Amino acid sequence: MSLIVQKYGGTSVGSIERIQAVAKRVSKCQARGDKLIVVVSAMSGETDRLLGLAKEVMPRPQGRELDVLLSTGEQVTIALLTMALQSLGLQARSFTGPQISIVTDAAHNKARIQRIDSQRVNDALNAGEVVVVAGFQGVTEIGDITTLGRGGSDTTAVAIAAALNADECQIYTDVDGVYTTDPRIVPDAQRLNRVTYEEMLEMASLGAKVLQIRSVEFASKYQVALRVLSSFEDGPGTLISSEEIIMEDALLSGVTLNRDEAKLTMLGVPDRPGVASAILGPVADANIEVDMILQNMGADGTTDFTFTVHRNDFEAVMSILNAIAAELGARAIEGDNKIVKISLVGVGMRSHAGIASRMFRALATEGINIQMISTSEIKISVVVDEKYSELGVRTLHSEFQLERPR
Ligand code: ADP
Ligand code: ASP
Ligand code: MG
Secondary structure, eight states, X not given: XXXXXXXXXXXXXXXXXXXXXXXXXXXXXXXXXXXXXXXXXXXXXXXHHHHHHHHHHOSSOOHHHHHHHHHHHHHHHHHHHHHHHHHTTOOEEXXXXXXXXXXXXXXXXXXXXXXXXXXXHHHHHHTTOEEEEETTEEEOTTSOEEEOOTTTHHHHHHXXXXXXXXXXXXXXXXXXXXXXXXXXXXXXXXXXXXXXXXXXXXXXXXXXXXXXXXXXXXXXXXXXXXXXXXXXXXXXXXXXXXXXXXXXXXXXXXXXXXXXXXXXXXXXXXXXXXXXXXXXXXXXXXXXXXXXXXXXXXXXSEEEEEEEEEGGGHHHHHHHHHHHHHHHTOSEEEEEOSEEEEEEEOGGGGGOSSHHHHHHHHHHHTTOOOOEEEEETTEEEEEEEGGGHXXXXXXXXXXXXXXXXX
């Protein structure tokens, strides 16, 4: 008998019909004799709707109250799915995050799971019940409700799978696996049979929103076998696992697009020790994460310092830079929030030279100017004007023949 954790995302539980279809799928798996824990998201659009309501009342609501509000979305779905399972004759029980002590830190809206009390879940499983758990939510040590950040139900599922030592964690969504790039941009993108945790981590961090980054970090840390599948049709999906298990020798696994970036430059800063920290210190103090960083030496003893942040933080960083520009002796500040980051990811890059130059040549042939570059062992990222988003992704996808069936 296997223990399987299944997670169904917003679209998969987006209507009563969809919830009933999920209940049927769950009942089929149970009939095979598996023990099942089912994690669900809020019905599609619900989290955005709740966010909209909050903004109508207050432009910047407190994190704590926002979490009380947002966690209701998932509570609706667990109750409805449990009812749907019961009407099929199954024994099922729903649990909110606090009910099974999914304890998190107190970072509201982006809390991290610290531990899960598996006792109640195990008791229900041993009593032959399907356990239905609300994704995306937890509780602090002192009993305040928290949420885990957008897409956080993926992380709930993986954390439960790790805590209960499940045989597999299956993420059911509206695509039938992880693709070489977002199939909405490149229709002939290919489904990957397998990807490594490392590649999936890069892909998720670089814009492939099919899995929340933290869920992949968790899966990798606790070696949870993770599979992305469609809730609409049957199929093998994509298995995410460690490198040793992956037999195929695919050079590159995919192209990602991140539209959430903005770029800022401080021009003509006198070149002396401490400049980088004088610029990035106040940004870090404001709790703003910096992504790419670039420093150019001028011949005149000054430097241009460029970095990227999340687009939501653009205005805040602009005012920070304006406040410190005079003190640092900067000539000017430039900002551009109409940029995107396109990345090429693959473990095969480690052993193959020339990928970067081929990537840059392909972009140049299409007249796409590269504004920034950053690399790691298994990825190359470029920042380009946002008007080249789709063209850039398609160009790289076809340059590296990712549309070839695998
Ligand atoms: P859910 O609501 O089930 O959590 P998400 O919207 O979070 O679903 O994630 C699924 C979506 O991720 C797909 O509809 C697809 O458009 C998008 N996506 C982006 N990049 C990729 C990729 N490389 N492979 C598969 N899907 C991707
Ligand atoms: N409902 C939350 C969101 O929309 C969490 C999730 O779906 O994973 O982000
Ligand atoms: Mg999601």
